[in-house]
Amino acid sequence: MAVVGVLALQGSYNEHLAALRRIGVRGVEVRKPEQLLGLDSLIIPGGESTTMAKLANYHNLFPALREFVSGGKPVWGTCAGLIFLANKAVGGQELVGGLDCTVHRNFFGSQLQSFETELSVPKLAEKEGGNETCRGVFIRAPAILDVGSDVEILADCPVPANRPSITISSGEGDEEEVYSKDRVIVAVRQGNILATAFHPELTSDSRWHRFFLDMDKESHAKAFSALSLSSSSRDAEDLPKNKPLDLPIFE
Numbered sequence: 720m721a722v723v724g725v726l727a728l729q730g731s732y733n734e735h736l737a738a739l740r741r742i743g744v745r746g747v748e749v750r751k752p753e754q755l756l757g758l759d760s761l762i763i764p765g766g767e768s769t770t771m772a773k774l775a776n777y778h779n780l781f782p783a784l785r786e787f788v789s790g791g792k793p794v795w796g797t798c799a800g801l802i803f804l805a806n807k808a809v810g811g812q813e814l815v816g817g818l819d820c821t822v823h824r825n826f827f828g829s830q831l832q833s834f835e836t837e838l839s840v841p842k843l844a845e846k847e848g849g850n851e852t853c854r855g856v857f858i859r860a861p862a863i864l865d866v867g868s869d870v871e872i873l874a875d876c877p878v879p880a881n882r883p884s885i886t887i888s889s890g891e892g893d894e895e896e897v898y899s900k901d902r903v904i905v906a907v908r909q910g911n912i913l914a915t916a917f918h919p920e921l922t923s924d925s926r927w928h929r930f931f932l933d934m935d936k937e938s939h940a941k942a943f944s945a946l947s948l949s950s951s952s953r954d955a956e957d958l959p960k961n962k963p964l965d966l967p968i969f970e
């Protein structure tokens with residue numbers, strides 16, 4: 720069974736571990752560089768990206784995280800984790816990088832502007848079944864302002880009408896531009912990297928976690944295609960039926 724690491728410095732790592740347990744997958748807490756060895760994939764949870772970066776620096780994790788991402792094993796960043804994975808963040812701070820995009824760290828405003836909404840997710844539904852929408856829990860959430868050509872957009876959402884306009888520095892000189900689109904990107908995939916601006920681990924919908932685990936199966940299937948390994952069995956099928964949920968989650 721796949722061993723999924725969850726970066727456990729700060730933020731919603733327990734909720735990810737519980738979401739993995741609910742689908743019968745073992746998650747392990749990662750706090751030190753050597754704990755990345757032997758993992759099949761890694762989740763970088765939401766939290767507060769500046770605090771998480773300070774703790775990651777304290778534990779000397781940045782080089783090992785960059786190596787893990789560039790090594791090609793699946794990595795999923797949710798919220799602050801998305802910020803970590805972006806190549807560029809408006810507002811600046813140390814990043815792991817790897818995901819060809821620019822994020823705005825607090826695009827939707829302050830903690831008080833946190834919200835929930837239904838997101839249209841046809842590609843998730845196509846792969847994992849179920850509704851064409853999923854519940855998006857946005858907590859002082861970032862958003863993706865633009866993406867490179869290798870990045871597949873999995874979800875976007877309307878910019879809330881009451882949102883004050885935001886100004887984005889182009890990074891060159893003092894030139895600034897206002898974000899003027901009426902929609903903004905909130906979930907993407909680029910090869911081995913998955914990133915969501917919202918928190919699937921806080922809902923009972925396990926499709927994003929399954930989607931991520933399927934990325935691991937895909938990469939194994941690719942590596943061992945010559946051996947015709949079957950990638951059809953789902954970890955979830957190992958689970959006893961009707962296992963009680965072990966954390967409060969939003970229905």
Ligand SMILES: NC(=O)CC[C@H](N)C(=O)O
Pocket residue numbers: 764765766767768769797798799800802824825858859860861
């Ligand atoms: N829920 C979250 O992960 C919020 C992330 C936050 N906007 C940050 O900058 O870190």
